[in-house]
Amino acid sequence: MQSHARVVVIGGGIGGLSTxxxxxxxxxxxxxxxxxxxxxxxxxxxxxxxxxxxQLLLLFRDYTIKLYKELSEDPSYPINYHYGTGGMRLLTNPAHLE
Ligand SMILES: Cc1cc2nc3c(=O)[nH]c(=O)nc-3n(C[C@H](O)[C@H](O)[C@H](O)COP(=O)(O)OP(=O)(O)OC[C@H]3O[C@@H](n4cnc5c(N)ncnc54)[C@H](O)[C@@H]3O)c2cc1C
Structure with a gap:
């Protein structure tokens, strides 16, 4: 394994892998x-x-949906991406509605 790199990312979760x-x-x-x-x-x-x-997370989600679809269509990436359209959130008070 190499001992030096310009960037070392620590942690192979979504954060590190995405970086x-x-x-x-x-x-x-x-x-x-x-x-x-x-x-x-x-x-x-x-x-x-x-x-x-x-709003920021909505933009982020929009980006990741497109990216995961692209990746799942690439035969060199062995992933299954299941995407259902939409979602539902119950609002229980005026602050949530706002
Ligand atoms: C039960 C549960 C359900 C969740 N459900 C959802 C969901 O449905 N939707 C959603 O958006 N979010 C969900 N989350 C939150 C989401 O999973 C996390 O926000 C996200 O996975 C964090 O990613 P990460 O890369 O920061 O951390 P992690 O995925 O935890 O990755 C960190 C990695 O770093 C490694 N590591 C740590 N220290 C070192 C070290 N010193 N050297 C080398 N490696 C190291 C660890 O082994 C690990 O693999 C859920 C979380 C939990 C716990």
């Missing part, structure tokens, strides 16, 4: 990711859906 992926998409090559267990074995393993509580 590594997007750095390489931007052309960074001297990057390495360190994971002490298995990739996605942290809290990412428990996460089944994409939450969006505000």
């Amino acid at each position: 590594l992926y997007h750095l390489t998409q931007e052309g960074w090559t001297d990057v390495v990711l360190l994971e002490r267990n298995e990739l996605t074995s942290g809290t990412t393993w428990h996460s089944a859906a994409q939450f969006a509580f505000n």
